[in-house]
Amino acid sequence: MDVRTEDTPIDQAVQLQVQDLIAHYVDVIDQDRLDEWPELFTEKCHYRITSAEGYEENLPYGVIYADSRSMLRDRVSSLREANIYEAQRYRHVVGPIWVKADSERTVRARSHFLVIRIMHTGDTMLFASGVYIDRIDISRAPYQFIERVVVTDSHKVDTLLAIPL
Amino acid sequence: MPRVDATIKQVCWPSNGVTLVPFRLYSDARQYALEQERIFKGPTWNYLCLAVEVHNPGDYLVTGVGESSIVVTRTQSGELHAFVNRCAHRGSLLCLKRRGNADNITCVYHGWSYDLAGNLTGVAFERGVRRQGGMPEDFKRSEHHLRKLKVAEFCGLIFGSFDDSAPEFESYLGEEIAERIRRVLRGPVKVLGRTTQILPNNWKLYLENVKDSYHASILHLFFTTFEINRLTQKGGIIVDDSGGHHVSYSIGEQAVDDKDYKQQALRSSKDGYRLEDSTVVEAFDEFGDGVIMQILTVFPGFVLQQHLNSIAIRQLLPRGVDRSELIWTILGFEDDDAAMTARRLKQANLVGPAGYISMEDGAVGGFVQRAVHGSESEDAGLLMMGGSEACSQPFRATEASVRGFWKKYRAMMGV
Numbered sequence: 001m002d003v004r005t006e007d008t009p010i011d012q013a014v015q016l017q018v019q020d021l022i023a024h025y026v027d028v029i030d031q032d033r034l035d036e037w038p039e040l041f042t043e044k045c046h047y048r049i050t051s052a053e054g055y056e057e058n059l060p061y062g063v064i065y066a067d068s069r070s071m072l073r074d075r076v077s078s079l080r081e082a083n084i085y086e087a088q089r090y091r092h093v094v095g096p097i098w099v100k101a102d103s104e105r106t107v108r109a110r111s112h113f114l115v116i117r118i119m120h121t122g123d124t125m126l127f128a129s130g131v132y133i134d135r136i137d138i139s140r141a142p143y144q145f146i147e148r149v150v151v152t153d154s155h156k157v158d159t160l161l162a163i164p165l
Numbered sequence: 166m167p168r169v170d171a172t173i174k175q176v177c178w179p180s181n182g183v184t185l186v187p188f189r190l191y192s193d194a195r196q197y198a199l200e201q202e203r204i205f206k207g208p209t210w211n212y213l214c215l216a217v218e219v220h221n222p223g224d225y226l227v228t229g230v231g232e233s234s235i236v237v238t239r240t241q242s243g244e245l246h247a248f249v250n251r252c253a254h255r256g257s258l259l260c261l262k263r264r265g266n267a268d269n270i271t272c273v274y275h276g277w278s279y280d281l282a283g284n285l286t287g288v289a290f291e292r293g294v295r296r297q298g299g300m301p302e303d304f305k306r307s308e309h310h311l312r313k314l315k316v317a318e319f320c321g322l323i324f325g326s327f328d329d330s331a332p333e334f335e336s337y338l339g340e341e342i343a344e345r346i347r348r349v350l351r352g353p354v355k356v357l358g359r360t361t362q363i364l365p366n367n368w369k370l371y372l373e374n375v376k377d378s379y380h381a382s383i384l385h386l387f388f389t390t391f392e393i394n395r396l397t398q399k400g401g402i403i404v405d406d407s408g409g410h411h412v413s414y415s416i417g418e419q420a421v422d423d424k425d426y427k428q429q430a431l432r433s434s435k436d437g438y439r440l441e442d443s444t445v446v447e448a449f450d451e452f453g454d455g456v457i458m459q460i461l462t463v464f465p466g467f468v469l470q471q472h473l474n475s476i477a478i479r480q481l482l483p484r485g486v487d488r489s490e491l492i493w494t495i496l497g498f499e500d501d502d503a504a505m506t507a508r509r510l511k512q513a514n515l516v517g518p519a520g521y522i523s524m525e526d527g528a529v530g531g532f533v534q535r536a537v538h539g540s541e542s543e544d545a546g547l548l549m550m551g552g553s554e555a556c557s558q559p560f561r562a563t564e565a566s567v568r569g570f571w572k573k574y575r576a577m578m579g580v
Contacts, residue, residue: 049519050358051359051360053359054358054359054360059356059357060358060510061357061358061359061360061495061510061513062358062513063360063517063518063519064514064519065511066514067507068442070441070442071442071511071514073441074440074441074442074445077440078521082386082387082521083386083387083521083524083525084384084386084525084528085525085528086528155359155360156362156363156490157360157362157363157518157519158365159362159363159364160362160518160519160524160527160528161518161524162519162524
């Protein structure tokens, strides 16, 4: 039986690899390497963008909702091939990462983020803020997200949310 | 009902019809102010919330009609009420939280309190302090209740009207529209989630977009490629007699001959684009009638959507002449099993601010808003697809329901 609890100390090497995964995540989005984004998740996974209100009320809906890496790949191909939206970029700023033990093969992590959206016109706005609530597979390298719930502080989205948060 | 000065000049219409729509209607601040009075506070019905959101006695919820903040309540005896979220004393907001449960509503500013029907029940220091001050002898609480709205409940939806002369709700809808709402809202609903999309455009541009069956398969590649909604598929448009409400629907069968599309060489008919997980576009025929898409509007700002098994309500609130909010409530039914809920959650990727379909509708209104800025008084948009009438049609290569919107608009605005 696994006796780990939330308070079980986390090995520093594990902490560094979790940090690396999260840094990699924001880098592929902000540098427009979206094709690499689904590869940071396990084949069966859970990704959703919800609001603090929705999260507190336990509502299951996600503005983006995926239960597999395939769905994440579909999201990328739709953005690349199908959807019409004005050219835009994000800049993520992620705060310190808090890693907690979960099981032999997994850890939980929380980190706070800001996303700034830069339109092709040069207009720049604070687009989203919130917290990433993650469950991460640490059984092999590189680590992957089993679950990433993006909880935005606000339930309002300006115009559209094309690129994932 | 107080009205804005009738001498305020409205934007001029170039004809008596509805095929030419002046661009200034989207950017004129006086027109916008007049719409608040004549449409949102006029004899229309505006969506407030779901009955299930104010289910228990004492529940209240803050919503909106036009620019006004509105409180919906359920009293201890189960009655529904709605009133403007504004204290009768000094005009302060009353309810500061979006939802809650309370015995009464008390203003934080000077402590005036109201029952859940909006009647004034308490005035702090009404008789003064140590016989000094207080309200005059002839002050009557009964003369100072909150500004109440007329309320109607239909299929679990709550609507409100500022104007007592508004027709009964079902006759406002008309039989066909009422039937199409009943078709979707067949039983008790369950809220799966909510989101609000800020639209960088005049409210009318969004309504026109929702009613526009012509753009759907051209702007939205997702529809076309996966044959969810091609104009060559069977379907049609229903426009009610007033013109203001509409239904657009399509029936889920393969289009027999797609040469019409190929001849147009549209961007949206790109071949070879496939999904890895196609659940997002696979409909389960839950209503048993083969209709895979039904978009319905009730004038001025209510949308009921069924895209495959994704069901949602959209409430449109104007937030200034060039800004609106679209409040999405994503629904399932109480009797959904886990598999059905999972299907609805996956198909919800089609809609909302990040929707494979809807994200483009969030942007396209802004494209018009930016382009019509500074237009001349004679500049107008064209609405000639499918003729000049605003009536039901058994095809969707038409702008009939958009013309219907303007027909109703002109009647309400008196232009």
